[in-house]
Amino acid sequence: MGQIELKGVTKRFGDVEVIPPLDLQINEGEFVVFVGPSGCGKSTLLRLIAGLEDTTGGRIEIDGKDATDLRPAQRRLAMVFQSYALYPHMSVRKNIAFPLKMAKLSQAEIDKKVEGAAKVLNLSSYLDRRPGQLSGGQRQRVAIGRAIVREPAAFLFDEPLSNLDAALRVNMRLEISELHNSLKTTMIYVTHDQVEAMTMADKIVVLQAGRIEQVGTPLELYRTPKNRFVAGFIGSPKMNFIGGTEAQKHGAHEIGIRPEHITVGTSGDWQGRVTVSEHLGSDTYLHVQTDHGIINVRSAGNVDVHHGDTVWLTPETANIHKFDANGSAV
Amino acid sequence: MATQASRAAGRLMISPAVILLFLWMIVPLGMTIWFSFLRYNLLIPGGETFAGFENYHYFFTDPNFWPALWNTLTLVLGVLLITTVGGILLALLLDQPMFGQGIVRVLVIAPFFVMPTVSALVWKNMFMNPVNGLFAWIARTLGFAPFDFLSAAPLFSIILIVAWQWLPFATLILLTALQSLDSEQLEAAEMDGAGPVSRFFYIMLPHLARAATVVILIQTIFLLSVFAEILVTTNGGPGNASTNLTYLVYSQSLLQYDVGLGSAGGIVAVILANIVAIFLMRMIGKNLET
Numbered sequence: 001m002g003q004i005e006l007k008g009v010t011k012r013f014g015d016v017e018v019i020p021p022l023d024l025q026i027n028e029g030e031f032v033v034f035v036g037p038s039g040c041g042k043s044t045l046l047r048l049i050a051g052l053e054d055t056t057g058g059r060i061e062i063d064g065k066d067a068t069d070l071r072p073a074q075r076r077l078a079m080v081f082q083s084y085a086l087y088p089h090m091s092v093r094k095n096i097a098f099p100l101k102m103a104k105l106s107q108a109e110i111d112k113k114v115e116g117a118a119k120v121l122n123l124s125s126y127l128d129r130r131p132g133q134l135s136g137g138q139r140q141r142v143a144i145g146r147a148i149v150r151e152p153a154a155f156l157f158d159e160p161l162s163n164l165d166a167a168l169r170v171n172m173r174l175e176i177s178e179l180h181n182s183l184k185t186t187m188i189y190v191t192h193d194q195v196e197a198m199t200m201a202d203k204i205v206v207l208q209a210g211r212i213e214q215v216g217t218p219l220e221l222y223r224t225p226k227n228r229f230v231a232g233f234i235g236s237p238k239m240n241f242i243g244g245t246e247a248q249k250h251g252a253h254e255i256g257i258r259p260e261h262i263t264v265g266t267s268g269d270w271q272g273r274v275t276v277s278e279h280l281g282s283d284t285y286l287h288v289q290t291d292h293g294i295i296n297v298r299s300a301g302n303v304d305v306h307h308g309d310t311v312w313l314t315p316e317t318a319n320i321h322k323f324d325a326n327g328s329a330v
Numbered sequence: 331m332a333t334q335a336s337r338a339a340g341r342l343m344i345s346p347a348v349i350l351l352f353l354w355m356i357v358p359l360g361m362t363i364w365f366s367f368l369r370y371n372l373l374i375p376g377g378e379t380f381a382g383f384e385n386y387h388y389f390f391t392d393p394n395f396w397p398a399l400w401n402t403l404t405l406v407l408g409v410l411l412i413t414t415v416g417g418i419l420l421a422l423l424l425d426q427p428m429f430g431q432g433i434v435r436v437l438v439i440a441p442f443f444v445m446p447t448v449s450a451l452v453w454k455n456m457f458m459n460p461v462n463g464l465f466a467w468i469a470r471t472l473g474f475a476p477f478d479f480l481s482a483a484p485l486f487s488i489i490l491i492v493a494w495q496w497l498p499f500a501t502l503i504l505l506t507a508l509q510s511l512d513s514e515q516l517e518a519a520e521m522d523g524a525g526p527v528s529r530f531f532y533i534m535l536p537h538l539a540r541a542a543t544v545v546i547l548i549q550t551i552f553l554l555s556v557f558a559e560i561l562v563t564t565n566g567g568p569g570n571a572s573t574n575l576t577y578l579v580y581s582q583s584l585l586q587y588d589v590g591l592g593s594a595g596g597i598v599a600v601i602l603a604n605i606v607a608i609f610l611m612r613m614i615g616k617n618l619e620t
C-alpha cells in the first residue's frame with residue numbers, strides 16, 4: 001500500500017501552466033523528496049497528489065487505482081502543512097483524534113490510538129493543552145500525530161520544518177527519518193533545503209518551473225547530475241562553473257567542479273587571491289578570486305590561509321563535470 | 331510609558347478628556363436619579379417635592395411594566411437570534427467567490443446606513459401596509475387575505491424591522507472573521523475526512539465564536555433601547571403589545587408629563603441593562619479571552 005503514480009499530470013492556473021505534463025512513479029515505502037527553488041511548483045504538485053487541487057490533465061493513480069477524481073479524504077493520504085494547520089480551539093488530544101472521529105471510530109478505539117501516537121511522539125504530557133500553549137516543535141509533532149493515527153497509505157509533508165530554528169530542525173529531521181524507518185509508509189516531502197533532501201531521501205525529485213529535472217538517489221544526483229541546474233542545486237557550498245578556454249581544454253562548453261574537489265597548494269593549475277576565508281575548525285571555506293572568476297573551495301580541517309594570500313588551486317580531474325551549450329551533462 | 335514620570339505625564343495629559351467624558355455621563359445620570367426621587371410633573375410647574383421611592387413604586391406596579399419588560403427581552407432575543415444565525419449564513423454566502431462580489435457586499439451593508447425612522451416608515455408603508463404594502467400584494471396575488479402585520483403581530487413585525495437593520499452589522503463582522511480563517515485549517519480538515527457540514531461545525535463555527543460574541547454584546551446594548559422603530563410604526567400598541575421599557579419611559583414622562591416617574595423608569599432601565607450586561611459577560615465573555 002502506498003504506491004503513487006502520476007501520468008501526464010498537468011496543472012494550469014488560468015493561462016499559466018504551472019506544471020507541464022509530468023510523469024512520476026513513487027514506490028511503496030519510499031521516502032521521496034521534492035526539491036526546487038521557490039515557486040517551482042512543489043507545493044502545487046503535492047496538493048495535486050493530495051486532491052486539494054484539481055488536475056488540468058493527466059491521471060493520478062494510488063495503489064494502481066485511478067484517484068484523479070477522488071476527494072482528498074478518499075485517497076487515504078495524510079498531509080502535514082507548513083503552518084501545521086492545527087485546530088486552535090481543540091486540545092492536542094482532540095486534534096489528534098479528529099480524523100478518527102470523522103471516520104466514526106468508537107471512543108475506546110480513538111483513545112487507544114491517540115495514546116499510542118502520543119507515546120511515539122512524546123506528547124503524552126501535553127494531551128490536554130491547546131496548540132497555542134505548545135512550542136513550535138511540539139506543534140509540529142501534534143501535526144504529525146494527527147497524520148499517523150489515520151494509518152494512511154502515504155504521508156505528504158509540505159516544508160514541515162521551515163518554521164523551526166536550526167537546531168530543532170536537525171532534531172525533527174531525525175525524528176521524521178526514524179518515523180519513516182519504523183512505519184515504512186510512503187512519504188513525500190517537499191523542501192527547498194537541499195541538505196534536508198540529501199539527508200532524508202531515498203529518492204530526490206528535482207523540480208524547476210514545474211518540470212522534473214532529474215530523479216535519483218541523493219548520491220546519484222551528487223555524482224552524476226544530468227544538467228547544470230541539478231549540478232548547481234545539489235551540494236553545499238555550490239558547484240563552481242567555469243566557461244571559456246578553460247572549459248574548452250576539457251572539450252566542453254562549461255565545466256563544473258565542486259568546492260570539495262579542489263585542492264589548495266603552493267603550486268597548481270589556477271592562481272588566485274583569497275578574498276574571504278571561513279574557518280569552521282572541521283572545514284575551511286575559501287573564496288578565491290582567479291582569472292576564471294570567484295571559485296569556492298572547501299578543504300577538510302584547518303587550512304592556514306587568510307584574506308589577501310595568494311594560493312594555487314588544483315581540481316581533481318576525475319570529478320570535473322562537463323556541460324554542453326544547452327546545460328546538459330556530457 | 332515605561333518610567334514613572336512619563337506615566338504621570340500621560341495621566342495628566344489625558345485627564346481633561348477623561349474628566350469631560352465623566353461629567354458628560356455623570357451629570358445626566360445624577361440628575362435623572364435626583365428627578366426620580368421627586369414628585370415632578372410638567373403640568374404643575376414649581377410644585378416639585380421630595381417623594382422618596384414613590385415613583386419607583388408606581389413604576390413597578392404600573393400594569394404596563396411587566397409586559398414592557400417581557401417585550402424588551404423578546405425583542406432583544408428575537409433580533410439577536412435572527413441576526414446571528416442570518417449573519418453567519420449570509421457571511422458564508424458572501425465568502426463564496428461569485429460574480430459582482432464587491433457590489434453585492436456593499437448592497438448587503440446598505441441597510442445599516444438607513445436611519446431607523448426612515449427604514450421603519452418604509453417597512454410600515456411599503457411592505458407591511460395591509461392595503462398598499464408589498465406583502466399584502468403578494469398575498470392577494472396568491473389568493474390569500476392580506477395579513478395586517480403591525481396590528482396582528484406588532485412585536486414580531488418590529489423584530490423583523492430591527493433585525494433587518496442589524497443584519498448587515500452582524501454579517502460584516504462575521505464575514506471578516508470568516509475571511510481570517512486559515513484556509514490550511516479547512517484543507518487539513520478536508521484531508522482528515524470532514525465533509526462540508528462537519529467542517530462548518532467543527533472548524534468554522536468555533537472560529538466565529540469570538541466574532542459572534544462581539545456581535546451579541548454590541549447589539550444587546552443597542553437593542554435594549556430600541557425606540558424610533560416603535561414610535562413611528564405602532565406607538566407601542568395595540569394596547570401595550572409592542573411597548574418596551576424605553577417606550578414606556580417615554581410615554582410616562584412625555585405623554586403623561588410625569589418627569590419623576592419617567593426618571594424612575596429610566597433608572598430601572600439602566601439597572602436592568604447592567605444586569606443583562608453582567609450576565610452576558612459571564613456567559614459568553616469567556617470567548618473574548620485569548
Ligand SMILES: Nc1ncnc2c1ncn2[C@@H]1O[C@H](COP(=O)(O)OP(=O)(O)OP(=O)(O)O)[C@@H](O)[C@H]1O
Nearest residue numbers: 013016018036037038039040041042043044045192
Ligand atoms: N492559486 C493559485 N493561482 C495562481 N497561481 C498560483 C496559485 N498557486 C500557486 N500559483 C503559482 O504556481 C507556482 C508554483 O507555486 P507553488 O506554491 O507550488 O511553489 P513552491 O514550489 O511550493 O514554492 P515555495 O518553495 O515558495 O513554497 C507559482 O508561480 C505560483 O505563483
Ligand SMILES: [Mg+2]
Nearest residue numbers: 042043044159
Ligand atoms: Mg510551497
